[in-house]
Amino acid sequence: MIQACLNGQRGAGDCAAVPLSPGAMAESAALAVAAGAAEVHVHPKTPCGGDTLSPRVVAATVTAVREAVAVPVGVTTGAWAEPDPVRRVERVRAWTVLPDLASVNWHEPGAEELAAALMERGVGVEAGVWSGTDGVRRFLASPLAGRVARVLAEVTDTDPATAAGSARLLLAELGRAHGRPVLLHGEDGGAWPVLRLARELGLDTRIGLEDVLFLPDGRRAGSNAELVAAADSGAVTWRGAAR
Template structure:
């Protein structure tokens, strides 16, 4: 499974290819699904282009994308969108249109409460466990551990030369008895090496303008669809060579 991460916390300074409006996100999602993406992860934006958890923005984003594709759609609940854990919980409770799932970064304050609010509303939880944080240790003792949709193993090492080693270390920290599916991905310089590792290990992965702006050869990507098409090819090659 290759999930497309449409935009992340990026903004206009990252270039016009990054979709920021609901219409642009929907168009980009449709192109990425046509290129082989089987799920969508998106960051709804405020009118000024900042990540937001507001019910109005979440509803507009989900409705626009669902008008174009019929695949699961997830959103972020990252603390940068609202630093107050209690406010993030209230935002989740106020959503009028619900995503299929949402990512929760387990190292962030209030992660358990945000995840519980999502589960109470029937929204799947991607447990974001970042390398270089205590997220894996906190998740290991979480009472919600068995209830999440999947583990989102996020390799924050952006060095192409060391990202795979960091990814293997993160997977070792997670252990072999998770009992939940794992989606492994990297970012920036580590995005493509970690994606190929996911292919070799038979794990789900993701790619998109949130994680990298460039293709494996270093050229600037023209769209999420271009990244997905290349990811599907590289993932398949890695699987066959494993």
């Protein structure tokens, strides 16, 4: 399974193809699904381009994307979108339109309380465990670990020469992951090597402008659909970003 991660914390300054409005996200999602994506992950944005957990913006974003695609739609709950852990939970409890999934980064303060609030509302939780953090330890010790929809294993090593090795170490730390499915992905220079490893291991993965701006052959990606198509084709050997 390939999940399309449409925008992340990126903005127009990173790449003109990054979708920022609900309409742009919906259009990008439709093209990514047509290219082979089975799920969509988005970061709802304020008019200024910042990530937000605002009930109004989340509702508009999820509704627009759902009207464009018939696949599960997930959103971020990253601490950068709302730094106060208590406020973050309050925002989630105020959502009027619920996504199918929401990622919760387990190394962030208040992760368990946030995950519990999402579960209470029937939203599937993607437990984000990042390499280089104590997220794995916290997740494995959590009483909620066996109830998450999946583990979102994120490799933060962006060196294409070492990212796959870092991914193997992260997977080893996770072990059986309380029996939950694992989606493995990398970022920037590590995105394609980690995606290739995920495919070799038969794990779910993701790709999109949130994670990487370049195609495996080094050309700058023109859309999320281009990235998904490259991942779906199996031509994922990283040759370096074009200069």
